[in-house]
Amino acid sequence: MSCLIFFLVPFLVCGGAFGSGRNGKIGFDENYKVIWGGDHVVSLNQGKGIQLSMDKVSGSGFGSKMNYGSGFFHLKIKVPDRDSAGVVTAYYLTSQGERHDEVDFEFLGNREGKPYTLQTNIFAEGKGNKEQRIRLWFDPSADFHDYRILWNPHQLVFYVDNIPIRVYKNKSNVGVAYPTKAMQIEATLWDGDSWATDGGKAKTNWTFAPFKAYLQGFDINGCHLQSSTTHNNNFACASDKFWWNKQQFWQLSPTQQVAYHNVKTKYLTYDYCSDKTRFPVPPLECSYNY
Numbered sequence: 001m002s003c004l005i006f007f008l009v010p011f012l013v014c015g016g017a018f019g020s021g022r023n024g025k026i027g028f029d030e031n032y033k034v035i036w037g038g039d040h041v042v043s044l045n046q047g048k049g050i051q052l053s054m055d056k057v058s059g060s061g062f063g064s065k066m067n068y069g070s071g072f073f074h075l076k077i078k079v080p081d082r083d084s085a086g087v088v089t090a091y092y093l094t095s096q097g098e099r100h101d102e103v104d105f106e107f108l109g110n111r112e113g114k115p116y117t118l119q120t121n122i123f124a125e126g127k128g129n130k131e132q133r134i135r136l137w138f139d140p141s142a143d144f145h146d147y148r149i150l151w152n153p154h155q156l157v158f159y160v161d162n163i164p165i166r167v168y169k170n171k172s173n174v175g176v177a178y179p180t181k182a183m184q185i186e187a188t189l190w191d192g193d194s195w196a197t198d199g200g201k202a203k204t205n206w207t208f209a210p211f212k213a214y215l216q217g218f219d220i221n222g223c224h225l226q227s228s229t230t231h232n233n234n235f236a237c238a239s240d241k242f243w244w245n246k247q248q249f250w251q252l253s254p255t256q257q258v259a260y261h262n263v264k265t266k267y268l269t270y271d272y273c274s275d276k277t278r279f280p281v282p283p284l285e286c287s288y289n290y
Ligand SMILES: *[C@@H]1O[C@H](CO)[C@@H](O)[C@H](O)[C@H]1NC(C)=O
Pocket: 152, 153, 154, 170, 171, 172, 173, 178, 179, 180, 232, 233, 238
């Protein structure tokens, strides 16, 4: 349980590398706009925070005004508390149009007192089916935590409070699909009770509505592209003038590798790579991401 505390210390020491200095000073309106359920979105503290809510009528969500081709994205999130079974809080990157790319954090709610599951997934060239699930070493409804996505020409990394929980390498040279399209950042709160909790058996209990998620940290470290259809294969967003593309972000550091291994061994509860029923032969990328 507390092992991760030991790993936290070196991350804090080198925390400057994550460039979160302006975090919290940028207002929501500067980089984001409401995309769904406008009357269920409340701005807090002069736009420094956002409350998304969901009731029987509607969920809600917001998205970035710009499209991005690489970056080190982050939001601070506090998910709905009490009985949140069936409720999904999602934070993701997504491209528009056909054969879409997507990189997902999905917090799957649970009955009161039972732990949340954090699911991640990746779509490349329109193909998803790459789910992994972890349990968290804290209660994500009790406080804000940092959730980050690094996306550069070398790797995608999901971080929880600077601890890498998932790595997806760019192995397009051997035929693994890798997200290449311009993507927007979105966060949504929605009813997923057909699948999210106990495989869809635990339904949303509407007596607890409205469900509320809180989000902060609206500065964006990303390379923006003018058009949502721009492919980033013009390499504009691959330049190492962007700090997240520099060599230190091409792979995990030895310390991060240890923390990542710890998550894999202690917190991973589902991995499509080892689901023999779905994939008798593990997908190609599975041998590269450990
Ligand atoms: C993935 O890596 C290949 C080289 O192996 C490179 O040509 C390509 O641009 C990279 N993809 C992205 C989206 O950066």
